[in-house]
Amino acid sequence: MTTSSPAPLLSPQMLEQLERLELVSRKIFRGRLQGERRSRRKGQSVEFADFRNYVPGDDVRFIDWNLYARLDRLFLKVFLEEEDLHFFVAIDASASMDFGTPTKLQFAKQLAAALGFIGLCRTDRVKLETLGESVRRPGPVLRGRRDLWRMLEYLAAITPNHNVPFAESLREFCLRNRGQGVLVLISDLMDKQGFEQGLRFLLTQPFDVYVVQVLSREEMAPDLRGDLKLVDSEDADFTEITASQPLLQRYQRNLAAFLQSAKDYCTHRGMTYLMSASDASVEQMVTGYLRTRGLVR
Amino acid sequence: MTLLNTLAPWQWVLFAAVPVAIVALYFLKLRRQPLIVPSTYLWRRTVEDLHVNALWQRLRRSLLLALQLLLIALAMAACLRPGWRGQELPGDRFIFLVDTSASMSATDVQPTRLDAAKQRLLALVDQMQSGDAALLVSFSDEARVEQSFTDNRSLLRQKINRMRPTQHRSDLQEALRVAAGLANPGRISEDVGDIQVAGALPATLYLFTDGGFESVPDFALGNLTPIYVPLGTPQPDNVGIMAFSVERNPEKQGRIEAFARLENTGTADVTGELTLSIDGELADASQLRIAAQGEAGVQFELGSLQQGVLQISWQRPDHLALDNVAYAVAGVPRRARVLLVTAGNEALVSAATTAEAQATAEVTVQGTEYLATQEYRDAAAAAAWDFVIYDRCVPPAMPEANTWFVGQVPPLTGWSRGPTEPLPFIIDTDRAHPLTQLVDMGSVRHIYDGFVIKGPAGAASLFESASGPLLVIASRGGFEDAALGFEIVGKSADGKLIPKTDWPARSSFPLFVMNVLGYLGGLQGSVAVVGGQPGIPAALQSRAPAEHLDIRLPSGKVSRVFRKNQNAFVFADTDELGVYEVSEGSAAEVTQRFAVNLLDRRESNLAPRAAIELGFETVTGQVAAAVSRRELWKPLLLLALGVLLFEWYVFNRRIFG
Numbered sequence: 045m046t047t048s049s050p051a052p053l054l055s056p057q058m059l060e061q062l063e064r065l066e067l068v069s070r071k072i073f074r075g076r077l078q079g080e081r082r083s084r085r086k087g088q089s090v091e092f093a094d095f096r097n098y099v100p101g102d103d104v105r106f107i108d109w110n111l112y113a114r115l116d117r118l119f120l121k122v123f124l125e126e127e128d129l130h131f132f133v134a135i136d137a138s139a140s141m142d143f144g145t146p147t148k149l150q151f152a153k154q155l156a157a158a159l160g161f162i163g164l165c166r167t168d169r170v171k172l173e174t175l176g177e178s179v180r181r182p183g184p185v186l187r188g189r190r191d192l193w194r195m196l197e198y199l200a201a202i203t204p205n206h207n208v209p210f211a212e213s214l215r216e217f218c219l220r221n222r223g224q225g226v227l228v229l230i231s232d233l234m235d236k237q238g239f240e241q242g243l244r245f246l247l248t249q250p251f252d253v254y255v256v257q258v259l260s261r262e263e264m265a266p267d268l269r270g271d272l273k274l275v276d277s278e279d280a281d282f283t284e285i286t287a288s289q290p291l292l293q294r295y296q297r298n299l300a301a302f303l304q305s306a307k308d309y310c311t312h313r314g315m316t317y318l319m320s321a322s323d324a325s326v327e328q329m330v331t332g333y334l335r336t337r338g339l340v341r
Numbered sequence: 342m343t344l345l346n347t348l349a350p351w352q353w354v355l356f357a358a359v360p361v362a363i364v365a366l367y368f369l370k371l372r373r374q375p376l377i378v379p380s381t382y383l384w385r386r387t388v389e390d391l392h393v394n395a396l397w398q399r400l401r402r403s404l405l406l407a408l409q410l411l412l413i414a415l416a417m418a419a420c421l422r423p424g425w426r427g428q429e430l431p432g433d434r435f436i437f438l439v440d441t442s443a444s445m446s447a448t449d450v451q452p453t454r455l456d457a458a459k460q461r462l463l464a465l466v467d468q469m470q471s472g473d474a475a476l477l478v479s480f481s482d483e484a485r486v487e488q489s490f491t492d493n494r495s496l497l498r499q500k501i502n503r504m505r506p507t508q509h510r511s512d513l514q515e516a517l518r519v520a521a522g523l524a525n526p527g528r529i530s531e532d533v534g535d536i537q538v539a540g541a542l543p544a545t546l547y548l549f550t551d552g553g554f555e556s557v558p559d560f561a562l563g564n565l566t567p568i569y570v571p572l573g574t575p576q577p578d579n580v581g582i583m584a585f586s587v588e589r590n591p592e593k594q595g596r597i598e599a600f601a602r603l604e605n606t607g608t609a610d611v612t613g614e615l616t617l618s619i620d621g622e623l624a625d626a627s628q629l630r631i632a633a634q635g636e637a638g639v640q641f642e643l644g645s646l647q648q649g650v651l652q653i654s655w656q657r658p659d660h661l662a663l664d665n666v667a668y669a670v671a672g673v674p675r676r677a678r679v680l681l682v683t684a685g686n687e688a689l690v691s692a693a694t695t696a697e698a699q700a701t702a703e704v705t706v707q708g709t710e711y712l713a714t715q716e717y718r719d720a721a722a723a724a725a726w727d728f729v730i731y732d733r734c735v736p737p738a739m740p741e742a743n744t745w746f747v748g749q750v751p752p753l754t755g756w757s758r759g760p761t762e763p764l765p766f767i768i769d770t771d772r773a774h775p776l777t778q779l780v781d782m783g784s785v786r787h788i789y790d791g792f793v794i795k796g797p798a799g800a801a802s803l804f805e806s807a808s809g810p811l812l813v814i815a816s817r818g819g820f821e822d823a824a825l826g827f828e829i830v831g832k833s834a835d836g837k838l839i840p841k842t843d844w845p846a847r848s849s850f851p852l853f854v855m856n857v858l859g860y861l862g863g864l865q866g867s868v869a870v871v872g873g874q875p876g877i878p879a880a881l882q883s884r885a886p887a888e889h890l891d892i893r894l895p896s897g898k899v900s901r902v903f904r905k906n907q908n909a910f911v912f913a914d915t916d917e918l919g920v921y922e923v924s925e926g927s928a929a930e931v932t933q934r935f936a937v938n939l940l941d942r943r944e945s946n947l948a949p950r951a952a953i954e955l956g957f958e959t960v961t962g963q964v965a966a967a968v969s970r971r972e973l974w975k976p977l978l979l980l981a982l983g984v985l986l987f988e989w990y991v992f993n994r995r996i997f998g
Binding site (some may be wrong): 099138139141142143148232234235236260262263266268270271272273274275277278281282284285293294295296298299300 | 373377379
């Protein structure tokens with residue numbers, strides 16, 4: 045088990061790079077405040093979008109009187125509405141996340157910080173949640189650059205010992221955070237009951253879900269030898285193995301099948317799935333993979 | 342099966358704790374190191390895949406346990422040293438003396454006695470402990486060290502299997518000397534007493550023989566412990582030819598007779614047929630009945646036989662085939678070449694040139710002046726004559742031939758003559774010697790003068806007068822020299838030739854001359870030569886000067902011998918029974934033949950001796966060797982090792998399977 049790294053979650057260079065990005069949602073959400081983004085919703089803004097026929101009850105302020113004069117028909121000007129985005133980051137802080145160099149949790153914190161910073165810069169509504177803590181210690185709601193430090197403090201305070209079943213914690217999350225928005229779930233998806241049940245709760249909410257699965261190197265390529273009694277860090281369950289090449293090969297096959305099943309499950313249900321090693325670069329993750337997947341631009 | 346505990350009780354308790362510990366370990370599973378991993382989720386799935394056939398997995402686990410327990414059980418059993426009564430060789434140094442003489446080819450023990458001896462020997466070698474050393478000696482009439490002292494048992498087995506039977510007689514003396522040389526080192530005498538020159542190495546002497554040899558009385562066993570392993574059944578069935586000769590019939594002129602004597606060494610009366618064949622063709626046969634332990638003689642009338650190979654064979658099969666056949670080579674291939682040097686001796690010349698004498702010898706008469714010629718010297722050195730008679734003369738050097746000096750002694754050291762005495766009288770004649778056989782000197786009344794002859798060591802006196810020997814014969818290398826101590830014809834005071842004895846007027850004189858021509862001329866008296874025994878070298882002479890002789894053995898192999906001295910060849914490879922054919926130089930023609938026959942009573946007597954005498958000790962035949970334990974712990978440990986390997990294999994199958 046590795047203690048969480050004291051390294052800063054975000055470096056100045058990275059902050060600079062992230063400032064230029066913004067979070068995007070593929071779905072149309074209605075935020076509570078007007079944000080700095082052009083929503084796909086038509087609304088009140090200076091940016092013209094289209095005309096439509098007037099129906100009684102429409103705001104007469106948006107009738108195009110010039111057209112009425114020319115055509116003797118009432119048309120309503122429709123503008124693109126600029127609105128804010130609800131951005132959620134759910135971090136799995138179970139004990140299993142405390143492995144790897146850096147730990148998976150550290151990676152999750154960095155990723156959350158980076159994405160959260162992008163949201164803060166665009167005055168989106170950013171909410172961070174630790175899975176299993178949604179009820180007892182709900183995460184802060186952040187908006188605006190000035191909340192950066194609150195966000196970082198919150199993240200730094202997350203400790204990897206929240207051993208709540210994955211499904212249970214996601215259910216709690218969904219109950220606490222109703223509404224629309226973009227949800228980034230950072231977890232290793234390692235749950236004895238299976239990740240499917242937990243992810244199903246997310247489907248009940250109109251979230252634009254991004255699942256980032258983090259695995260440590262020791263999980264992806266275990267270097268084990270001899271007769272071992274493997275003890276589960278979360279439930280202290282143990283499995284006896286005699287490490288051998290065929291066994292490790294079998295493990296690799298199982299791992300590949302597991303990752304593939306997670307990817308298939310997410311893809312079939314409209315979630316975006318990403319897998320990353322805990323020692324991968326967060327910067328590259330954000331500016332590379334997430335950009336191609338359309339979370340940021 | 343008995344057990345021999347090697348561990349103390351407390352050691353057994355410790356040992357017994359081992360399987361308990363193994364079982365405990367299996368239950369406690371203490372072996373595995375705990376390792377905390379993020380999640381056992383995937384591992385569990387991986388191991389579950391392996392455990393699809395969980396029953397087999399469990400079995401395999403318990404198989405490992407069973408194998409480990411079996412391993413311990415085997416080790417414990419090995420510690421108990423299970424064993425049974427077996428045979429062991431006493432001592433740690435062994436000398437194996439194996440008889441390979443003719444009698445060991447007897448088939449009363451299948452396949453042969455020698456093979457039986459080999460089997461017993463191999464069994465003994467198997468019982469040798471590691472570190473034991475053994476010496477392997479085979480003996481017949483000579484001893485042969487097949488393998489010097491070694492503890493290499495596979496080498497010993499190899500050498501034992503390589504031993505071959507011979508057709509020789511047996512003589513234990515030399516083999517015992519070889520054996521004793523190692524066990525009883527020599528001593529040197531100093532003023533203070535005997536000092537042993539080397540450390541004595543006591544050894545157990547195993548004697549594999551049927552005892553067909555003379556007892557060895559003058560032998561001290563010293564540090565040797567003898568064990569006599571008699572070979573052969575106590576009641577063998579064998580009839581052997583003990584003697585064979587071919588002679589002229591003295592009563593019927595020109596008739597030749599063959600005599601054979603057979604002995605039945607078995608314990609039952611036998612009836613069989615003895616056949617005589619000449620040059621391979623059956624000439625005669627005789628039905629014989631020989632009583633148990635008895636003997637029988639056979640006589641065959643051959644008529645006039647000029648030349649040929651005679652073979653008698655006993656047709657009834659018995660346990661030893663070697664002594665059922667004997668050979669003789671008959672016929673005078675050529676006349677003896679005789680030179681008579683005389684200054685005038687009508688009586689001798691006429692006796693030597695009778696028709697009868699001419700049939701056996703080709704006599705050349707020369708005067709005494711011939712001795713001075715180069716021709717004589719060359720011929721004498723080249724062995725041109727078989728026999729030279731010097732009448733009242735002495736050659737400058739002895740020829741390569743037999744000689745007879747009349748009124749003189751050979752000019753050799755060892756020979757000397759006494760003073761001339763008047764009227765010597767012959768009072769005794771050696772009638773057994775071929776020279777003086779049938780010669781009756783009693784009728785000789787007058788010998789005017791004579792001298793006593795003193796021959797060299799080994800000389801035989803054939804005529805004895807009151808004052809000493811008058812006719813002496815002695816050997817010189819391969820030749821024989823005879824000297825007569827009186828003149829037959831001598832010179833009177835006025836130089837005239839006068840007879841000096843009335844012997845020529847007696848019938849014994851021509852008979853004597855015939856004997857001389859026959860015997861010293863090389864014609865041995867008998868018509869056929871039966872030959873020597875196997876292993877005894879044959880002295881051969883070439884008819885014409887030759888550098889080498891080619892000798893065709895009975896088996897067909899050709900052996901070449903080179904000249905040793907003037908005209909003598911020694912052929913030592915007389916190992917086979919049968920007729921040997923000799924051709925001289927490069928000529929293919931067979932000029933001589935000689936036979937080699939067993940004709941040995943001891944070899945033919947197959948009954949194994951109950952005891953043999955070695956020096957002052959009588960060694961009784963011993964069938965069973967000393968009793969000892971045969972141990973089982975080595976195979977048990979090997980089995981345990983095998984179980985260990987199998988366990989390792991199962992364990993690996995479990996990991997990699």
